Amino acid sequence: MSSRSVAAALRRAGLGGITGNPVAFAVVLAIMILLLGVPLAHNGYLENVFRNILMYAAMAYGWNLIGGYTGYVSFGNVTFFGIGAYCAGLLSIHGIDNLAVAIVLGALASALFAVLIGIPVLRLQGHYFAIATLGIGLAMADIVANLDALGGSSGLAVHQVDDAHFSIYYYAMWLVAFVAMVGTFLIARSKLGYAFVAIRENEEAAAVLGIWATRYKVTAWAIGAMMAGAAGAVFAPANGFIDPSITFATDANVFPIAMTILGGIGTVAGPFIGALILAGANELLQRYFVKAHTLFFGAMIVVIVLLLPRGLMWLFGLQGGVRTWAKSLTAYKA
Amino acid sequence: MHLLAQDLVNGILAGGILAVVALGFSLVWGIMNIINLAHGAYIMLGAYATYELFTRLHVDPFLSLPISFVLLFTLGYLIQRFLINWVVRAPILASFLLTFGLSLLIVNIALIVWTSDTVGVTTSYSGANFTLATVTVPWVKLYTLIAALAITGIMQVWLTRSKTGRAIRATAMDIGAAQLSGVRVPQIFAIVYGLGAGLAGVAGTLISLSYPINPSMGDPFLIKAFVVCVLGGLGSVEGALIGGLTYGIIESFATQIDVTIGTQHISGSGLQDAIALVVLLIVLMVRPRGIVGRATA
Numbered sequence: 001m002s003s004r005s006v007a008a009a010l011r012r013a014g015l016g017g018i019t020g021n022p023v024a025f026a027v028v029l030a031i032m033i034l035l036l037g038v039p040l041a042h043n044g045y046l047e048n049v050f051r052n053i054l055m056y057a058a059m060a061y062g063w064n065l066i067g068g069y070t071g072y073v074s075f076g077n078v079t080f081f082g083i084g085a086y087c088a089g090l091l092s093i094h095g096i097d098n099l100a101v102a103i104v105l106g107a108l109a110s111a112l113f114a115v116l117i118g119i120p121v122l123r124l125q126g127h128y129f130a131i132a133t134l135g136i137g138l139a140m141a142d143i144v145a146n147l148d149a150l151g152g153s154s155g156l157a158v159h160q161v162d163d164a165h166f167s168i169y170y171y172a173m174w175l176v177a178f179v180a181m182v183g184t185f186l187i188a189r190s191k192l193g194y195a196f197v198a199i200r201e202n203e204e205a206a207a208v209l210g211i212w213a214t215r216y217k218v219t220a221w222a223i224g225a226m227m228a229g230a231a232g233a234v235f236a237p238a239n240g241f242i243d244p245s246i247t248f249a250t251d252a253n254v255f256p257i258a259m260t261i262l263g264g265i266g267t268v269a270g271p272f273i274g275a276l277i278l279a280g281a282n283e284l285l286q287r288y289f290v291k292a293h294t295l296f297f298g299a300m301i302v303v304i305v306l307l308l309p310r311g312l313m314w315l316f317g318l319q320g321g322v323r324t325w326a327k328s329l330t331a332y333k334a
Numbered sequence: 335m336h337l338l339a340q341d342l343v344n345g346i347l348a349g350g351i352l353a354v355v356a357l358g359f360s361l362v363w364g365i366m367n368i369i370n371l372a373h374g375a376y377i378m379l380g381a382y383a384t385y386e387l388f389t390r391l392h393v394d395p396f397l398s399l400p401i402s403f404v405l406l407f408t409l410g411y412l413i414q415r416f417l418i419n420w421v422v423r424a425p426i427l428a429s430f431l432l433t434f435g436l437s438l439l440i441v442n443i444a445l446i447v448w449t450s451d452t453v454g455v456t457t458s459y460s461g462a463n464f465t466l467a468t469v470t471v472p473w474v475k476l477y478t479l480i481a482a483l484a485i486t487g488i489m490q491v492w493l494t495r496s497k498t499g500r501a502i503r504a505t506a507m508d509i510g511a512a513q514l515s516g517v518r519v520p521q522i523f524a525i526v527y528g529l530g531a532g533l534a535g536v537a538g539t540l541i542s543l544s545y546p547i548n549p550s551m552g553d554p555f556l557i558k559a560f561v562v563c564v565l566g567g568l569g570s571v572e573g574a575l576i577g578g579l580t581y582g583i584i585e586s587f588a589t590q591i592d593v594t595i596g597t598q599h600i601s602g603s604g605l606q607d608a609i610a611l612v613v614l615l616i617v618l619m620v621r622p623r624g625i626v627g628r629a630t631a
Contacts, residue, residue, distance in 0.1 A: 067427070073426055075430070120619070124618060126426055127426055130369065130426065131557070131560045132614060132618070135560075135610060138557060138607035139605075139608040139611040139612075146600060146601070146604045147598065148598055251438075254431070258431060258435075261427070261431070295439060295446070297438060298436070298437070298439035301432070301435030301438065302435040302436060305421060306417065306420055306432070309421070309424065309428055330420070333422065334519050
């Protein structure tokens with residue numbers, strides 16, 4: 001399948017080429033640039049909310065490369081977030097308090113781990129890949145909880161800058177999300193992106209055409225890991241404390257997936273749109289329903305899967321209105 | 335030597351529970367091709383049903399087995415009919431996320447109803463045990479194993495002899511051919527998912543006798559259910575039984591690991607998820623179809 005015919009197939013599916021709808025991408029880019037101004041409001045709460053949105057966006061972009069573009073449903077991307085966070089934590093307890101070093105090290109360590117674990121695990125497909133990746137996240141949480149050098153299950157305190165300079169974490173998280181987004185755009189348009197999509201559409205056919213599937217799958221997984229790892233490296237000092245249950249949380253594994261689906265899977269704008277809506281909604285729920293907010297989040301995931309399985313952007317570009325939409329929902333019924 | 339025998343017995347006793355845990359999971363996976371991430375939540379509901387019946391109405395946990403089954407079967411049947419059926423033939427991401435969302439929903443409702451406090455079911459025979467040679471066996475765990483074996487036996491007979499059981503097995507083999515022979519597939523899927531949930535409920539009842547009960551108690555059993563299915567072979571009763579017993583024994587020995595390297599103390603009992611992952615990866619690489627699985631499974 002040539003890159004042109006892949007692009008044509010995507011257009012027919014209403015996805016507007018390999019990077020998705022260009023208008024949506026331009027809008028997201030504009031929102032991103034506007035978000036640079038959030039710290040100017042000098043509102044700690046607001047800054048915190050938007051830093052969380054950017055963090056989830058970076059994780060969603062990381063998942064989108066392997067789950068969205070390459071079609072391998074990973075349920076273990078939180079592992080890389082945790083590795084990034086613990087890199088920052090380790091640097092901090094050894095007296096190195098440099099955010100740039102933490103981000104680079106977190107991203108590289110995550111990528112290295114992704115390559116090492118990816119070579120055996122990416123040979124698995126479908127359910128087996130999904131559960132093996134879920135298991136990796138759980139196993140890492142177990143292992144970290146048992147390592148005294150990493151603070152065990154009681155966690156690590158991570159050094160934080162003083163309040164006057166606290167916005168540095170916001171700008172750092174913004175940069176991570178921005179690089180993840182622009183990186184996704186550039187990767188999707190390159191030979192790499194077309195190879196990912198070819199593997200997703202038909203791995204055997206891709207292999208026949210000379211695409212070395214394992215290499216590209218590991219590449220997609222490792223680049224995605226860098227995005228999550230970098231986000232984790234900023235999260236650790238911004239939060240001031242890390243432990244296995246925060247950094248390897250199964251919820252944090254699944255939220256970015258739900259976000260990517262809501263925004264539009266395998267597009268450049270989708271993960272950010274999804275993160276903005278869902279992380280924003282989660283923040284509001286947390287504020288008004290202290291006890292029940294996770295319940296609502298579960299309900300939102302159910303609603304998204306049942307009513308918006310192809311994402312919001314697909315809905316906006318849909319020809320034929322409510323009828324076509326309702327018809328599309330019954331496509332996978334028994 | 336006697337420690338070895340004790341570990342072996344402990345493993346078999348725990349393996350019986352794991353077999354029942356995996357049985358429902360295996361049926362849903364093998365027949366509907368759905369990884370049911372809500373399985374742990376149904377186990378938890380079964381355990382709370384037992385707890386409520388025991389503390390409020392003084393129903394013996396073993397007598398509440400059928401009640402757990404019926405309650406959870408009904409819930410599972412309805413959830414399949416009205417929710418999961420919409421995505422049953424969709425790519426795996428849809429059913430994965432949907433069942434995860436359901437699990438979040440159920441666990442958080444349980445947190446509101448029962449809070450996060452840990453409770454337990456303590457019967458008059460809970461503390462009693464007997465000693466055989468040098469091996470100590472708690473009566474409760476022995477009864478649990480017998481119940482687990484009986485449940486897997488009943489399932490095997492029902493699946494091979496009853497009309498519905500045959501229809502289920504036919505659907506697993508070839509949906510199209512089953513449909514042509516007059517099997518109503520949506521109905522069968524709802525029964526299978528109901529069975530999956532019902533068996534999870536039964537497992538929850540058995541678990542409540544020897545493990546603490548709280549809303550997140552089901553989580554560790556989910557990944558184990560998966561490993562047991564892969565280990566034994568997917569979609570068959572004997573696969574779940576053999577996988578469960580084998581994994582019970584493996585885990586019983588692996589959690590005995592206790593070494594100290596420098597100042598770092600490593601204890602297998604804190605690494606149950608890591609053990610599960612290692613077993614999973616080894617089985618997938620060495621014998622992906624499982625111990626009794628067919629080559630095509």
